[in-house]
Amino acid sequence: MRDYLIYEMLSDKLCIQDEALRKLIWVLDKNFNFGDDFKQNILLVGKRGSGKTTMLKKVAEVMEIPVGEVYNMFIPGGFNVDLFINGIYQMTECCNDNHGILLLHDFQNSFIYGASDSFNAMVSSGVIQIGENDRYDISNITFVGEIDTNNATDLFPKDVDFLEEFKNYRFMSPTLNILHENLSDDNTIYTDEDNNLVASFGLERYLASKIRERFLSVHCKNAFGEKIYMNDMNLDEILNALKSPISALNLYRNDLNNEYFYSENFVRKVACQIMESGEGLHYVRRAASDTIYHDFKADSKILKKESLLRVNKK
Numbered sequence: 001m002r003d004y005l006i007y008e009m010l011s012d013k014l015c016i017q018d019e020a021l022r023k024l025i026w027v028l029d030k031n032f033n034f035g036d037d038f039k040q041n042i043l044l045v046g047k048r049g050s051g052k053t054t055m056l057k058k059v060a061e062v063m064e065i066p067v068g069e070v071y072n073m074f075i076p077g078g079f080n081v082d083l084f085i086n087g088i089y090q091m092t093e094c095c096n097d098n099h100g101i102l103l104l105h106d107f108q109n110s111f112i113y114g115a116s117d118s119f120n121a122m123v124s125s126g127v128i129q130i131g132e133n134d135r136y137d138i139s140n141i142t143f144v145g146e147i148d149t150n151n152a153t154d155l156f157p158k159d160v161d162f163l164e165e166f167k168n169y170r171f172m173s174p175t176l177n178i179l180h181e182n183l184s185d186d187n188t189i190y191t192d193e194d195n196n197l198v199a200s201f202g203l204e205r206y207l208a209s210k211i212r213e214r215f216l217s218v219h220c221k222n223a224f225g226e227k228i229y230m231n232d233m234n235l236d237e238i239l240n241a242l243k244s245p246i247s248a249l250n251l252y253r254n255d256l257n258n259e260y261f262y263s264e265n266f267v268r269k270v271a272c273q274i275m276e277s278g279e280g281l282h283y284v285r286r287a288a289s290d291t292i293y294h295d296f297k298a299d300s301k302i303l304k305k306e307s308l309l310r311v312n313k314k
Contacts, residue, residue, distance in 0.1 A: 003029045006062050014055050015241040016231050020044075023228045024059055031142050032065055032099075041123060041143040041223055043107070046230025048148040049280015054246070055230075056103060056144055066091050066100035074109035079119050081130065088141070099140045107145030120223035145224060150278060233280065238271040241281055248284040252292065255309040260302040266291065 003025045014021055024042070031039045044052040060067045068091025073083045091100040110116040122128055126139035233241065242249045249270065253261055260266055273287035274280065295302055296311045303309060 006059065009062060010058055013244050013246045014051060014058065015244050016233060016237040017051050017055055020046075020228050020230050021055060021059070023226070024055060025063075027226050027228075028059060028063060028065065028101075028142070032063065039139075039142065040225040041145075042226045042228055043145045043147060043220075043224045044228050044230065045147045045149060047232055047280055048150045048278070049274075049282040050230040050233060051241070051281060052146050052230055053103070053105075054281075056101070058246070060101055066093070067103055068092070068100065069103045069105065071105045072109075073104065074106070074113050074115050074119075076113045078113075078115050079110070081128075084128070085130070085136070088136075088138070091141070098137060101142045101144055104143060104145045106148070108147045108149075110145075117219045120219035123223040124219065143224070235271055235275050238274050238281070239267060242267050242271055242284070248281070249288055251285070252288055252309070255303060255307040256292070257302055257304055260295070266295070269295075 006025050006029075007022055011018060011021060024044075027040055027042055044056065046052055057067060068087040068089070070083050070087035073079050073087075087102050087104075088098070091102055092098055110119055123138070123143055126137065128136045128138055130136055231237075241247060249267070256266075269291045270284070270287045273290060274283045277283040277287065292302070292309075293311050303311070
């Protein structure tokens with residue numbers, strides 16, 4: 001299927017991520033339909049809950065590309081080889097040529113724990129060493145690393161108090177070296193009531209944008225040639241995403257009266273909770289459950305008579 005047809009099929013379902021969707025389809029099309037010379041591994045960079053995983057899985061499903069997933073692989077000083085291999089086996093259950101996508105969740109941890117250079121060098125080589133004698137060909141796998149930028153400061157080394165450095169204009173981190181000249185008044189560090197140095201929201205946001213440009217090592221640049229950035233979601237964009245045919249909010253459709261389920265009031269309440277959570281669309285079910293619970297106390301008729309939904313406060 002041509003890449004533009006895939007885009008047309010998915011664009012209405014994956015709200016607000018048009019640019020990222022186009023780029024992802026284009027890269028995967030080149031990787032899997034035009035030979036190994038075009039293969040590029042991908043970093044999906046964006047806030048938690050901005051749709052990175054959903055977008056990748058939907059595109060892979062339409063393109064009939066097998067996907068394996070790995071969680072919590074990176075540990076201080078290295079990575080868990082067994083989890084890595086399990087992800088590959090999951091990917092190859094329906095094929096025999098090690099040809100597919102391996103999705104690496106929480107890829108930012110490779111930087112936090114200092115494992116990024118060794119792992120990315122291995123990916124670049126196309127071979128993983130297992131034990132002393134066994135080698136595993138990974139050259140046909142497209143690696144997709146997901147990076148959450150919600151807690152941007154976590155991507156810097158833990159052994160340096162970079163907030164203190166920042167305050168006093170002493171910078172050991174290469175990334176921090178470029179920041180102070182570009183700070184606005186809104187990007188500040190202040191002392192809280194417990195006398196702790198705290199980064200303002202402005203600084204967090206600024207660091208997140210700089211991470212998009214500068215945090216990658218040489219090894220990572222070699223291993224992951226494509227970086228795809230997700231758009232940040234404001235309240236209106238979350239509202240649109242909740243109305244998507246693939247929104248998790250649809251799980252409650254058979255339990256709620258249509259008038260209530262399709263009301264702007266219900267959807268807006270859920271969207272506001274998601275906005276406040278900082279978890280993005282990962283928070284849909286919790287936000288919907290809380291909203292239904294509070295509204296049910298005021299009007300029990302919001303549930304259909306045949307509903308099996310138990311409205312309990314957790």
